[in-house]
Amino acid sequence: MFYHIMRGNGVPSVCYVPVPDHGMETRHARPHLRAMPNHPAPTIPYSLLDLAPVTEGSTPAEAFANSLDLARHAERLGYTRFWLAEHHNMPGIASAATAVLIGHIAGGTSAIRVGAGGVMLPNHAPLQVAEQFGTLASLYPGRIDLGLGRAPGTDQATTRALRRYYSGAEAFPSDVMELLRYFEPVQPGQPVQAVPGAGLDVPVWILGSSLFGAQLAAALGLPYAFASHFAPAAMTEALALYHRDFKPSKRLRAPYAMLALNVVAADTRAEAQRLFTTQQQSFVRLRRGMPGLIPPPIDDIEAFWTPQEKAMVEQALACSVVGDARDVREGIAEFAARHRPDELMLTANIFDHQARLYSFELAARAFRRD
Numbered sequence: 001m002f003y004h005i006m007r008g009n010g011v012p013s014v015c016y017v018p019v020p021d022h023g024m025e026t027r028h029a030r031p032h033l034r035a036m037p038n039h040p041a042p043t044i045p046y047s048l049l050d051l052a053p054v055t056e057g058s059t060p061a062e063a064f065a066n067s068l069d070l071a072r073h074a075e076r077l078g079y080t081r082f083w084l085a086e087h088h089n090m091p092g093i094a095s096a097a098t099a100v101l102i103g104h105i106a107g108g109t110s111a112i113r114v115g116a117g118g119v120m121l122p123n124h125a126p127l128q129v130a131e132q133f134g135t136l137a138s139l140y141p142g143r144i145d146l147g148l149g150r151a152p153g154t155d156q157a158t159t160r161a162l163r164r165y166y167s168g169a170e171a172f173p174s175d176v177m178e179l180l181r182y183f184e185p186v187q188p189g190q191p192v193q194a195v196p197g198a199g200l201d202v203p204v205w206i207l208g209s210s211l212f213g214a215q216l217a218a219a220l221g222l223p224y225a226f227a228s229h230f231a232p233a234a235m236t237e238a239l240a241l242y243h244r245d246f247k248p249s250k251r252l253r254a255p256y257a258m259l260a261l262n263v264v265a266a267d268t269r270a271e272a273q274r275l276f277t278t279q280q281q282s283f284v285r286l287r288r289g290m291p292g293l294i295p296p297p298i299d300d301i302e303a304f305w306t307p308q309e310k311a312m313v314e315q316a317l318a319c320s321v322v323g324d325a326r327d328v329r330e331g332i333a334e335f336a337a338r339h340r341p342d343e344l345m346l347t348a349n350i351f352d353h354q355a356r357l358y359s360f361e362l363a364a365r366a367f368r369r370d
Contacts, residue, residue, distance in 0.1 A: 039333035041369045042344070047081035048074045048360060049117050049229070049260060049347040052094035052101060055294040056351075060094040064101065066353045068108045073357050075112040077364040081145060082109070083117030083345065089158040092282065092294040099132040106140040115145025117225065117345070118207040122150060123162050126175050127194060130182035134197025147205040147225055148176055150213070173216055180204060180220070204251070205258075214238040221249025228319040229260035229347050230283075235319070239339065259341040262320035264348050265328040265362035266355065275359070276322045277301045279349035283313045296351045329366040 050070060052063045071082045084101050087093040095101050098116050106114040119129055129146070137144045150172035182194035183202055206217035206224050209231035217224035224242050228235045239257055246255040262279065266272040277297045284305050285291055298304060305313065321331030336344060346363050350356040 039337040042336040045080040081113040118147030126179035130194035130197040149207040214242040218245040223256040258343040
């Protein structure tokens with residue numbers, strides 16, 4: 001069951017947090033209203049997920065410039081990582097050539113870690129991924145992350161155009177293990193090696209939105225990132241499974257879990273809610289089979305979607321904090337205290353670039369204890 005944390009006179013902050021349904025069917029559940037506890041600022045690292053959004057009236061070139069500007073902004077604000085995600089055949093997302101864009105971002109920054117959140121491994125040969133990220137790690141040592149997902153990140157026709165097939169997702173565990181081997185030191189007589197890549201320290205993460213990824217990350221002793229920003233239903237169970245079944249490895253001695261959280265912040269709740277309609281519209285358009293450029297915000301979201309679409313979006317975007325500086329500070333603290341991740345990955349689909357920069361600035365303040 002999902003419940004909606006409300007404050008004051010019932011105006012949402014907005015932070016939807018998934019909790020166990022205690023055996024009740026989700027479709028029959030009712031949101032529960034309760035006060036938000038006063039939690040201290042989280043002391044965990046905070047990072048940023050970007051999709052290089054292409055807004056209506058702009059171009060991919062402008063999206064790349066905005067992503068670099070955002071990464072530099074995040075670096076100044078103390079964000080730990082700046083991740084980009086692989087998507088294909090999506091007019092509003094320009095991060096298809098993820099490794100290339102990571103190089104652009106890493107080359108334009110100096111300290112922030114840059115990585116893939118993630119590379120959709122079924123679309124690629126493990127050797128090619130090892131070579132790409134081995135190259136990046138050689139150019140930017142100590143700053144490159146490699147997150148791996150098993151979804152294709154696109155539709156079936158595009159998957160075929162990529163010369164890979166969705167059945168390749170079934171080989172995901174073996175592909176991950178093959179990729180990990182390419183980062184090991186070369187052994188005598190080894191017939192195939194990644195050059196560069198072999199012997200390099202490239203942190204590898206497993207990404208997921210179900211129990212499958214949690215099980216694999218635990219079995220391989222790898223850090224785990226859960227896509228709670230758009231598919232939160234299994235979050236609590238996946239985290240519990242990952243911590244329970246984690247097996248220490250030479251890559252990671254103890255479990256390390258990161259949760260993704262939508263955060264849209266502005267000077268007022270009303271403005272934040274309006275900015276959030278961009279992301280809400282994008283989800284509805286995707287479900288209607290009409291993905292396009294990122295739309296500007298609208299004043300009346302209720303006139304845009306059907307009741308069924310509204311319910312779908314509210315469930316998908318359940319892990320969201322939308323509001324003014326105080327709302328965001330308290331919402332992030334509540335989410336971190338309830339789910340206890342080792343790190344938070346913040347993301348926001350905001351149409352106006354300056355508003356997006358400001359939103360991530362307000363979000364960063366939520367982690368300060370002054």
